[in-house]
Amino acid sequence: MAESIRAVRVWGRLADPRGHRLTAPDEDEFTLAVAALERLGDRSAPTLHGVGRLPEVFRWGLSAALGRPVGLCEHPPGPDGWRAALKEAAAPGASVVFGVDGPGHLLDPPAPLPNFGAAAFALDLEDRSATPIRLADHVCGTEATFDSAPSIVDALRQIPGSRLRAELSGWGRVPTTRGTADPEGGRLLEDRARRAVSEGAYVPEPRYRESVASRWRFAADRCPTCGTITFPLRGGCRGCGTADGLERIELPRTGGRVEAVTTIGNGGQPTEFDALVEAGGSYDVVLVELAPGVRATLPVADAPPGTIRIGDRIGTVLRRLYPMDGQWRYGLKAVAGPGPSPRASDQPQANPGGSEEDRRSDVRLR
Amino acid sequence: MADRVRAAIVGAGHTRFGALAESPRALLRSAVQRARESVDRGLSEGTIDSVVLATLGFGGWQIGNASAVLAEEARTVGVPVTRVENACASGGYALRAAADAVESGRSHLALVTGLEKMTDVPNARRRYWLGVSGDTEWERLSGLTFAGVYGLLASRYIADHREAREALAEVAVKNHRHGLANPNAQFRKPLTRDAVLAAPKVADPLGLLDCCPVSDGAAALLIAPTEEARRYTDTPVGIVGTGAGSDYLAVQDRPDPTHFAATRRAADAAFRHASFDRRSISLIEVHDCFTIAELLALEDLGFADPGGAVALTLEGSTARTGRWPVNVDGGLKAKGHPIGATGVSQAYEAFVQLRAQAGERQVPSAERALLHNVGGSGASATVTLLARG
Numbered sequence: 001m002a003e004s005i006r007a008v009r010v011w012g013r014l015a016d017p018r019g020h021r022l023t024a025p026d027e028d029e030f031t032l033a034v035a036a037l038e039r040l041g042d043r044s045a046p047t048l049h050g051v052g053r054l055p056e057v058f059r060w061g062l063s064a065a066l067g068r069p070v071g072l073c074e075h076p077p078g079p080d081g082w083r084a085a086l087k088e089a090a091a092p093g094a095s096v097v098f099g100v101d102g103p104g105h106l107l108d109p110p111a112p113l114p115n116f117g118a119a120a121f122a123l124d125l126e127d128r129s130a131t132p133i134r135l136a137d138h139v140c141g142t143e144a145t146f147d148s149a150p151s152i153v154d155a156l157r158q159i160p161g162s163r164l165r166a167e168l169s170g171w172g173r174v175p176t177t178r179g180t181a182d183p184e185g186g187r188l189l190e191d192r193a194r195r196a197v198s199e200g201a202y203v204p205e206p207r208y209r210e211s212v213a214s215r216w217r218f219a220a221d222r223c224p225t226c227g228t229i230t231f232p233l234r235g236g237c238r239g240c241g242t243a244d245g246l247e248r249i250e251l252p253r254t255g256g257r258v259e260a261v262t263t264i265g266n267g268g269q270p271t272e273f274d275a276l277v278e279a280g281g282s283y284d285v286v287l288v289e290l291a292p293g294v295r296a297t298l299p300v301a302d303a304p305p306g307t308i309r310i311g312d313r314i315g316t317v318l319r320r321l322y323p324m325d326g327q328w329r330y331g332l333k334a335v336a337g338p339g340p341s342p343r344a345s346d347q348p349q350a351n352p353g354g355s356e357e358d359r360r361s362d363v364r365l366r
Numbered sequence: 367m368a369d370r371v372r373a374a375i376v377g378a379g380h381t382r383f384g385a386l387a388e389s390p391r392a393l394l395r396s397a398v399q400r401a402r403e404s405v406d407r408g409l410s411e412g413t414i415d416s417v418v419l420a421t422l423g424f425g426g427w428q429i430g431n432a433s434a435v436l437a438e439e440a441r442t443v444g445v446p447v448t449r450v451e452n453a454c455a456s457g458g459y460a461l462r463a464a465a466d467a468v469e470s471g472r473s474h475l476a477l478v479t480g481l482e483k484m485t486d487v488p489n490a491r492r493r494y495w496l497g498v499s500g501d502t503e504w505e506r507l508s509g510l511t512f513a514g515v516y517g518l519l520a521s522r523y524i525a526d527h528r529e530a531r532e533a534l535a536e537v538a539v540k541n542h543r544h545g546l547a548n549p550n551a552q553f554r555k556p557l558t559r560d561a562v563l564a565a566p567k568v569a570d571p572l573g574l575l576d577c578c579p580v581s582d583g584a585a586a587l588l589i590a591p592t593e594e595a596r597r598y599t600d601t602p603v604g605i606v607g608t609g610a611g612s613d614y615l616a617v618q619d620r621p622d623p624t625h626f627a628a629t630r631r632a633a634d635a636a637f638r639h640a641s642f643d644r645r646s647i648s649l650i651e652v653h654d655c656f657t658i659a660e661l662l663a664l665e666d667l668g669f670a671d672p673g674g675a676v677a678l679t680l681e682g683s684t685a686r687t688g689r690w691p692v693n694v695d696g697g698l699k700a701k702g703h704p705i706g707a708t709g710v711s712q713a714y715e716a717f718v719q720l721r722a723q724a725g726e727r728q729v730p731s732a733e734r735a736l737l738h739n740v741g742g743s744g745a746s747a748t749v750t751l752l753a754r755g
Binding site for chain 2: 208211259263264265267276283305321
């Protein structure tokens, strides 16, 4: 039914005001926004309204990350951006609004905002009558983009008669997530990332961008002639060579089986991963069978090194891989268990800052 | 049945391997000079009519046209020099290319030279050169270097075969023991299994002492048509089989990611040319860039069934005095691995062994040798069979 509003938030403050990192070191405003947008489900909104300082990758990478063509309307950070985005979202045509806080570019110095960090927030507004405009009235006056989000959600809850389906679990809390809580490590990583240019075996930007359909969504070609699945994409069938009539598919992103695993450390990493190792220590890489006879080597996220075993089933998440030429490069990483890793903000937990309302909102509202 | 021998090695030279002060020019000069001096009946100037150079990075300072530098140092300016680069298998492919030139009748004396100079560049740059030969588009962006890829293979091998971890350690112990008797080896010190197992992990389950070192060095061979070989020496070493194979660059793309199809293809092709089979081999040089690579090689080359290399190794069959002496020069693990030089160095060892000139590391009655050279994590491989006389 079209008259529904769905709010999804995926946490992520990258750092609290004291610079303590609150998410995993390979998450940022892009991976969090993509996770939020993906949780909206398969909504075919052609236009996404993005609020905040959007790093370059948003401009070319959103369609690839979501696996469907989308347009991006950018809005300035803060309450004005929210208001503008929500207003535009009320125009005819389906649309989605999300907001991020972050420095916006790898090469920028950290923003002097008191709550510097990054967060992603997504609204899927199917009721485009008056609701978004009313939502805009509830945008609070804080400078940070993300900090406006709770007031919008409050407004969502209060709209009489609206059919609100919300995944608001953990709303209002600042989660302390898995991953590093080491502020020095986080700063070191950012610092190294800023300076790292073209060290290591160089993959030019166009080659990297060419690969993201496979790297971010496991896109593959199935050959109608010989049945071979070509992954990653090569522009033709690697079985029989045909380039005609290939069927574009996406390999399952969950349930892959670990065939081999190694823990990289002590200089075993490529040079462009040095900063990651200095900041976060060793990491695991797995060889996974995604589908019968189709494999990928994937870095492991969110699990202490050495805990993933041969035979385990894995899920995948989009994360930062390594910095190159002043940009972060991204890819799917394996996480333990057949599904996206449970995010700290989704798990029932002691909630010193949250209200009873927050807990009730764990239940989907209709 | 007589071996179908058409090209033969008539001279071979080798520098020390290790962290050396010498420049690439000096290493090339030295290896070629020693190869010339090894020719029993001497070599007059102007005899060499074709040259092949095997190198990956050439020390990082003459990336292009390094062939001209070799021409200068080999005193062959004017003679065509072809550069071959197939990562760590460059040397094996250069030897094959020279044998092809000689067998075709185009060349009557070919010089093959392999070189790498890696220790005098900063760590990041060195690791850059070590990392350019794997699949850069996917594997490397997953955080893998060759150590990582071989670590994956080792994890699978250990999960599938009992006592495999001990066998991996024994490969390092055995090759270091062999290296003690090789004056050209980078490491001439014994290792214990406990030390190998306790070393810091680089790509778990592989530790630092499961990995070959970073090395400088050069090696050179002189190859002539068999019917002309006795102009140079009474004891040429015949090239009786050259096989090579390729495979998908990334391990994930291979139908069986746990073994090297390129090695299997290369071995099958080499033995198709030869008049003998594996049972006649008296000396094996395999590409042990990591300890796991030696076990996989023995299986892919047909000396053991899958998992069978564990027992061969632990029972001592691959030691110099065993049934299948493997890497009696210390292998890449102890002798060192100057990338482009390695395949040429393996042929140098066989040349010396088959002519019974290997001194205290001599394999008794060595008649036939198998050389196995791998590029990267198995995307390219050569197998060369050499025979005395």
